[in-house]
Amino acid sequence: MINKLITKIQKTNAPIVVGLDPMLNYIPKQIQKRAFDEYGETLEGAAEAIWQYNKEIVDAVYDLIPAVKPQIAMYEQFGIEGLKAFKKTIDYCKQKDLVVIGDIKRGDIGSTSEAYAIGHLGKVTIGSKTCRGFDEDFVTVNPYLGTDGIKPFIDVCKSEKKGLFILVKTSNQSSGEFQDRFIDGKPLYEYVGEKVAEWGADCMGDSYSYIGAVVGATYPEMGKVLRKVMPKSFILVPGYGAQGGKASDLLPYFNEDGLGAIINSSRGIIAAYKQEAYAQFGDASFADASRQAVLDMIKDINEAIGK
Numbered sequence: 169m170i171n172k173l174i175t176k177i178q179k180t181n182a183p184i185v186v187g188l189d190p191m192l193n194y195i196p197k198q199i200q201k202r203a204f205d206e207y208g209e210t211l212e213g214a215a216e217a218i219w220q221y222n223k224e225i226v227d228a229v230y231d232l233i234p235a236v237k238p239q240i241a242m243y244e245q246f247g248i249e250g251l252k253a254f255k256k257t258i259d260y261c262k263q264k265d266l267v268v269i270g271d272i273k274r275g276d277i278g279s280t281s282e283a284y285a286i287g288h289l290g291k292v293t294i295g296s297k298t299c300r301g302f303d304e305d306f307v308t309v310n311p312y313l314g315t316d317g318i319k320p321f322i323d324v325c326k327s328e329k330k331g332l333f334i335l336v337k338t339s340n341q342s343s344g345e346f347q348d349r350f351i352d353g354k355p356l357y358e359y360v361g362e363k364v365a366e367w368g369a370d371c372m373g374d375s376y377s378y379i380g381a382v383v384g385a386t387y388p389e390m391g392k393v394l395r396k397v398m399p400k401s402f403i404l405v406p407g408y409g410a411q412g413g414k415a416s417d418l419l420p421y422f423n424e425d426g427l428g429a430i431i432n433s434s435r436g437i438i439a440a441y442k443q444e445a446y447a448q449f450g451d452a453s454f455a456d457a458s459r460q461a462v463l464d465m466i467k468d469i470n471e472a473i474g475k
């Protein structure tokens with residue numbers, strides 16, 4: 169799947185991923201009304217609204233981008249109905265030939281991680297049959313539990329030809345509380361980066377490992393260091409746009425081959441129509457605003473990285 173991701177990035181000339189993080193208050197009133205008229209102001213109604221919203225956005229942008237990243241929390245808040253919308257979104261994006269990164273941030277003791285890995289990337293055995301649960305192409309994983317919490321995910325990736333993005337340095341304000349702690353002269357995030365490189369070494373695609381990392385756009389100095397610590401790992405870079413990350417800071421996340429990073433924007437794309445810069449589109453053309461925001465993001469990033 170890492171090879172597909174790279175081929176798609178090259179084809180679209182867009183090292184970006186659109187985050188499908190639907191909150192009800194981003195969804196235009198006309199879509200909410202249609203869903204609520206049919207299903208009431210219920211979990212089902214909300215799930216229908218987020219699915220319809222996602223579908224319109226995906227239809228408007230799929231030809232421009234290599235990948236999407238649905239964040240499961242946005243769906244889980246609506247319980248089982250929300251998870252059904254999560255699955256529908258994954259399947260629809262795969263039909264459109266997009267690479268799907270399930271942002272699930274899981275990680276637990278080995279046996280539990282194995283169940284997460286099976287549910288999201290692999291197949292579960294039921295009697296004489298095997299069935300697929302969510303079936304994303306990549307997932308995000310939290311490495312706090314160490315190697316035995318990560319290994320089941322890697323094993324499933326090996327057999328399924330899928331991939332991971334492991335949290336190394338997150339984009340949020342408090343990420344330094346633990347991640348920047350110095351241990352024997354080195355920050356913790358560097359140890360985690362070294363581990364990602366080690367885990368990824370025997371998981372190579374054609375040019376990059378399918379064991380990648382997450383490094384926030386909001387910490388470019390650390391991004392620069394981590395790029396060198398994990399030269400063969402693709403880096404998923406959230407924090408551009410809504411969290412203040414700037415294109416001009418992103419060059420160090422890329423390797424000299426012009427590859428190695430994929431920049432995420434969620435709110436900045438899916439709720440673009442609410443921003444002043446795209447206000448002319450209005451509620452009715454929210455998906456066109458998202459398309460324009462994707463075009464602007466691609467231009468912004470490619471200019472900054474000299475492409």
Ligand SMILES: O=C(O)c1cc(=O)[nH]c(=O)n1[C@@H]1O[C@H](COP(=O)(O)O)[C@@H](O)[C@H]1O
Binds near residue numbers: 189337408409
């Ligand atoms: O793993 C992630 O994607 C992630 C890691 C991180 O360090 N920071 C971060 O913001 N994210 C996710 O990236 C998305 C960012 O959304 P926006 O700030 O709206 O672009 C959300 O889905 C976050 O959960």
